[in-house]
Amino acid sequence: MPFAPVVLATDLLLWALVLAIAFYGWYCRRRPHLAAPWKRVFQSRAALITSVVLACYAVIGLADSLHFRLKLEGGNAYSPEVLSVLDLALSGLRERREKTYSAPLATRLYAKEQVELPDGKMSREFPRLRHGGAHLDDESRAAGDILLKGTTGLLIALLVSAAVFLVTKNRWRTAALTFGVILAVALPVALLARGYHVLGTDKVGTDVLYQALKSIRVSLAIGTLTTLVLLPLGITLGVMAGYFRGWIDDAIQYLYTTLNSIPGVLLIAACVLMMQVFVDRHPEWFDTAAQRADFRLLVLCGVLGLTSWTGLARLLRGESLKLSQLEFIQAAHAFGVSDTRILGRHILPNVAHIVIITLVMDFSALVLAEAVLSYVGVGVDPATTSFGTMINAARLEMGREPIVWWSLAAAFIFMFVLVLAANLLADAVRDGFDPRVRVGTVPV
Amino acid sequence: MLAYIIRRVLYAIPILVGVNLITFLLFFIVNTPDDMARMQLGTKRVTPDAIEKWKADHGYDKPLFWNAKEKSLTKTIFFEKSLKLFAFDFGAAEDGRDIANEIATRMWPSLALALPVFLVGLAVNITFAMLMAFFRATYLDFWGVVLCVAMMSISALFYIIGGQYVASKVWHLVPISGFDSGLQAVKFLVLPALIGVIAGIGSGGRWYRTLFLEEMSRDYVRTARAKGLAEATVLFRHVLKNAMIPILTGVVVVIPLLFMGSLLSESFFGIPGLGSYTIDAIQAQDFAVVRSMVFIGSLLYIAGLLLTDLSYTLVDPRIRLE
Numbered sequence: 229m230p231f232a233p234v235v236l237a238t239d240l241l242l243w244a245l246v247l248a249i250a251f252y253g254w255y256c257r258r259r260p261h262l263a264a265p266w267k268r269v270f271q272s273r274a275a276l277i278t279s280v281v282l283a284c285y286a287v288i289g290l291a292d293s294l295h296f297r298l299k300l301e302g303g304n305a306y307s308p309e310v311l312s313v314l315d316l317a318l319s320g321l322r323e324r325r326e327k328t329y330s331a332p333l334a335t336r337l338y339a340k341e342q343v344e345l346p347d348g349k350m351s352r353e354f355p356r357l358r359h360g361g362a363h364l365d366d367e368s369r370a371a372g373d374i375l376l377k378g379t380t381g382l383l384i385a386l387l388v389s390a391a392v393f394l395v396t397k398n399r400w401r402t403a404a405l406t407f408g409v410i411l412a413v414a415l416p417v418a419l420l421a422r423g424y425h426v427l428g429t430d431k432v433g434t435d436v437l438y439q440a441l442k443s444i445r446v447s448l449a450i451g452t453l454t455t456l457v458l459l460p461l462g463i464t465l466g467v468m469a470g471y472f473r474g475w476i477d478d479a480i481q482y483l484y485t486t487l488n489s490i491p492g493v494l495l496i497a498a499c500v501l502m503m504q505v506f507v508d509r510h511p512e513w514f515d516t517a518a519q520r521a522d523f524r525l526l527v528l529c530g531v532l533g534l535t536s537w538t539g540l541a542r543l544l545r546g547e548s549l550k551l552s553q554l555e556f557i558q559a560a561h562a563f564g565v566s567d568t569r570i571l572g573r574h575i576l577p578n579v580a581h582i583v584i585i586t587l588v589m590d591f592s593a594l595v596l597a598e599a600v601l602s603y604v605g606v607g608v609d610p611a612t613t614s615f616g617t618m619i620n621a622a623r624l625e626m627g628r629e630p631i632v633w634w635s636l637a638a639a640f641i642f643m644f645v646l647v648l649a650a651n652l653l654a655d656a657v658r659d660g661f662d663p664r665v666r667v668g669t670v671p672v
Numbered sequence: 673m674l675a676y677i678i679r680r681v682l683y684a685i686p687i688l689v690g691v692n693l694i695t696f697l698l699f700f701i702v703n704t705p706d707d708m709a710r711m712q713l714g715t716k717r718v719t720p721d722a723i724e725k726w727k728a729d730h731g732y733d734k735p736l737f738w739n740a741k742e743k744s745l746t747k748t749i750f751f752e753k754s755l756k757l758f759a760f761d762f763g764a765a766e767d768g769r770d771i772a773n774e775i776a777t778r779m780w781p782s783l784a785l786a787l788p789v790f791l792v793g794l795a796v797n798i799t800f801a802m803l804m805a806f807f808r809a810t811y812l813d814f815w816g817v818v819l820c821v822a823m824m825s826i827s828a829l830f831y832i833i834g835g836q837y838v839a840s841k842v843w844h845l846v847p848i849s850g851f852d853s854g855l856q857a858v859k860f861l862v863l864p865a866l867i868g869v870i871a872g873i874g875s876g877g878r879w880y881r882t883l884f885l886e887e888m889s890r891d892y893v894r895t896a897r898a899k900g901l902a903e904a905t906v907l908f909r910h911v912l913k914n915a916m917i918p919i920l921t922g923v924v925v926v927i928p929l930l931f932m933g934s935l936l937s938e939s940f941f942g943i944p945g946l947g948s949y950t951i952d953a954i955q956a957q958d959f960a961v962v963r964s965m966v967f968i969g970s971l972l973y974i975a976g977l978l979l980t981d982l983s984y985t986l987v988d989p990r991i992r993l994e
Contacts, residue, residue, distance in 0.1 A: 486690035491969035493935060497954045498698050498962055505707045592825065599827045600936065605955045619829050626837050640830055648825040655821070 230299040232306050236522040238449050238529075239293040245452055246290065265581065269660030273402050278649040278656070280406040285646055288314065288441055289448035295518070310518035314445075318438055321421060324359035326433035329625075332634050333424045335361030335370050360425045374420060381416030428634035430621065439613050440638045446614035447646060449525055450532065450598045451591040457533025458540060458590070463583060465537070466544025467575055471552050471567075480545070484538040492535050493604065499531040500524075500606040521609035528601070528608060532594060540586045547579050581661040588657045592650040599643065615643045673985075677978070684974045688758070691970040695963050696754045705732035705749070708959060712766070730960075731763070753963070762964040766956060771964050775946065781851060782933030782945030785861055789868035790930055793876065794923065796869055798912075801880030806907055808885065817881070823874030832940045835867040849942035864937040880919070887915045916987040924983045925976035932969055 256262040269275050292314035297306040315322055329338035336354040343355050356362070361370050389408025396404040417437070420426050427436040469480035487495075507513075507520060514520040551557060552575070560570050595615075601607035602616020610617060622635035699708075709726040710718050727733040731752055739747045746752075753763070762771035804816040840848040846863045887893070888911055896906045933947030942948070946965070953961035984991045 482686065482690065486687050486694065486970075489687055489970035489973040490691055490694065490966055491929070491932065491973070494950065494962060494966045494969055498695065498966065501954070501957055501959070501962070502698050505711050508711065509707055596827050599829055603829060604935065604951055615827075619827070619833075623829075623833050626833060626841075631837075631841075636830075636833065640826075643827060644825055647827075648822060651821050651825050 231296040232299070234295040234297055234310050234516075234518070236293075236295055236310075236519060237526050238453060238522050239295060241453050241456060241526075242290065242293045242449060245456075265661045269656050271399075272656045272659070273399075274652045275656035275660075276399065276402045277406045278653040280403050281410065281645065281649040282653065284410055285444055285448065285649075289445040291317065292442060292445040297516075308516055310516055314441065318441065321435045321438040321441075324425075324435065326357050326359065326425070326429045327355075328429070328431060328433055329632055330357055330360055330425060330429045330433075332426060332428040332436075333360075333370075333374055333420070334428065335364070335367045335424075338632070357425075359423075360429075361423060363423050374424065377419045377423070378416040381419040382412055385411040385415040427638045428632075430635050431625070436635050436638045439618055439635075440642045442613040443615045443618060443639070443642065444646070446525065446608055446612060447595045447598060447643070450529060451594045451650070453526070453529040454533045454536065454594055455587055455590070457530050458537045459583070459587070461533070462537040462540030462586075463544060463576075463579075466541035467548045467571060467579065469541070470545040470548030470550075471571060471575060473549070473552075477545070480541070484541055487535065488538045493601070493606075495535050496528075496531050496601060497604065497606040499534070500528065500601075503527045503531075517611065521612045524609045525612065528598075532597065536590065536594075540583070543582050543586065544579050547582055548575050551575055551578055585654075585658045585661055588650070588654040592647045592654065595643070595647055595650065615639045677982070680978050680981070684978075687974060688967075688970060691967065692754050692757065695966050696750060699959055699963060700736060700749055700753075708732070711957060753960075757964065757967045762967075763960055765953070765961050766958040771961055774949065775964070775968065778933075778944055778946050778949050779931050780945075781857070781943050782938065782947060783931060784857060785864055785868070785937060785943055785945065786930040786933055788861070788865045789872075789934070790926070792865070793869045793872045797873060797876035798880055798919075800873060800877040801884055802907060802912070804877070804881045805884040805888065805911075806903065808888075817878060820874045820878040820881075823870075824878065825874075826871075828871050828936055831867050831871040832864075832936060835863060835870075836940065839863050849940070851943050860941065860943065864934075864941045864943065868934065868937055879922070880915075883915055883918050884911055887911050887918075890914070913987075917984060920983045920987060921980060924980040925973070927979060928972035928975040929969070931972060932965070 256266060270279075292312045294313040295310050296312075297308070297310055299305075300307050327337060330336070331338055334357065336356055339354070340352045341355050342350055343353055345351055356367065361367055361373075364370055364373060385408065389404065389411050392407060393401060393404045417426050421435075421437060425435050425437070427440065429435055430439065465480045465483070469477045503524070507523065514523065557570060557574055560574060598607055598614060599616040599619055602614055603620050607616045608614045618635055618639040622632070622639065625632035625635065705727050706723055709723040709732070713722055713726060724733065732749060734747055734749050734752070737748055737750050756763070760772055762775070765771050765774065800816070804813045807813045807816075836848060839845045840863070846859050849860070851857060851860050884907075888907075892914070893906060893911060896910050897903070901909075931946065932950075933943075933945040935947040935951055937943070938945045938947035939951045949961065950965050952958075953965070
């Protein structure tokens, strides 16, 4: 199938980030003093389990970050619709749309409709779904079919994870076990998703499972790309304020007190509103709707970074203030080492643990912030599927009679697992990197 | 003391000027009033006349900094829209209502919700954290922390939506949303307040627990134990008192901000406070209101910082503000 790759800005940055992390990993591997804290981190079982979970999210998110446009049949034009590798993998889910709401694993719509019976009479009933359970001749066999597919999936998952479990050793068995649990959920769902809507469909008949999977990319982008703005600002300004002191310190402190004093949501809202006007003024910048939505996501990351670097800067300022008084820095001064060299070789490596802890801790907060901001209306583009837009669309459905709960439940579960894993990993990272915390010496 | 307060108040002025400059930059330099007019009028069918009229109606038809025609500094956008905020002259919202007036009336419902959430939340969080610290390194503590981490991993939106559903739709305990004056308001406020408290337990409880544990590794705690004090006495008499400084650092600064209300609860429960006012303004893209709220928010934050410093002198006699 001929296609034209589409490189969205966030795709590029996400993949660049993956490369950077890979490089950092390779760099650490060869330096025992850098690898030691990470070894401490992964000694904890929680860290192992959560990294497996997060890795699954990352794989989905990254698969959703390779975009292209398919060539239209006949002619040289490309389809205006931008797809991703994930869309391709889930093309069944994406294309099997229903008319409107349907409950998870249902075979009939959730709303009554006027249906013409074979004998020509009209009757109001719940019509059969176009795709959910359509492969069954007799829909009363649906329960048995679901059970069969579910157990098949579970059995395969058990076999695979047992094999993985047997070839792994020691601590890796924890990771293998986690992988097995994920597989035991994912495989039956994947098998069932071929014939049913596992998490139901929403108002316009889109599969909720598909939406939830698509939302992951936005969360990952917000949680990680924000650091691209946060890090340079936080590190340079924080370290400079602490190291140079004097008027530089005053100026930087003034800057971050000022930024801090503006309520976060309002500052973000103001920036996003302004950006919206800006985008409306330059429609010629964007070829496709996907690019416009992507630009908005990128700006949102930037704005979040601009509003959240102050915390990191304050921490780094305090730490480098303390460091610059220590003997080895004084000695470096006495030897005539230049400021930039002292900053780069002595201060920065000694505050790196704070940077890493802050980054990991910020991730979950940012994922949660996205949902709130999208609810307020200053988050991602309303056309982008994200947890925020899902919740926003679903909250009105709670008022329906009978209640439509599955969109909300799907967003809840996917988000909860992501944020919980991130929080637990953040704890493990903090324990591993914090020089004050050493296993066994802490009087708890 | 007085000299210190005066100095701090004076120090607030450059910060407020900075806030003002940032908002001015955002609202008038990045986007010209023309863009705003186009946005408010809708992008289609906008004639230059309509834009001019909108600008004239809203007072945006003036130069930014220096009015060369009238030879004055005061008849400019910067003076009328930004500097006047210092005199609490916020101008009118998009619907023509006076913003200052609106803020004065909406402040009270906001406070009626935010104050109980703040006080009860503080009490609950500290009690919970104290319990975890008391039973530290036991299963109780472990599961307490697990509960906290799980609770802080749930988005505030879910607490609100779930609570609203269970309490109002399933159990029919309280009305789903709305507000009333006087004591009648209580039945509307109970649920959002409760949800606010519960949503805060996760992060709050864990934060105070770390704080208490850190305090408990100090030497005076060992001394207290060595002289034979019961663990409970050590905890509630000594540790709690000494932990006041770090607690106050985080707590006092938010007290003035309680006036700003809570964005989510207020808009979900239809409470006519400043939080829902802000959200409505953001959604209606009412720049005048957003600008005013930014100004008030920063003012209250700075007041909070000052209050924090003052509160230190109350709990720690060693601290003298000079």
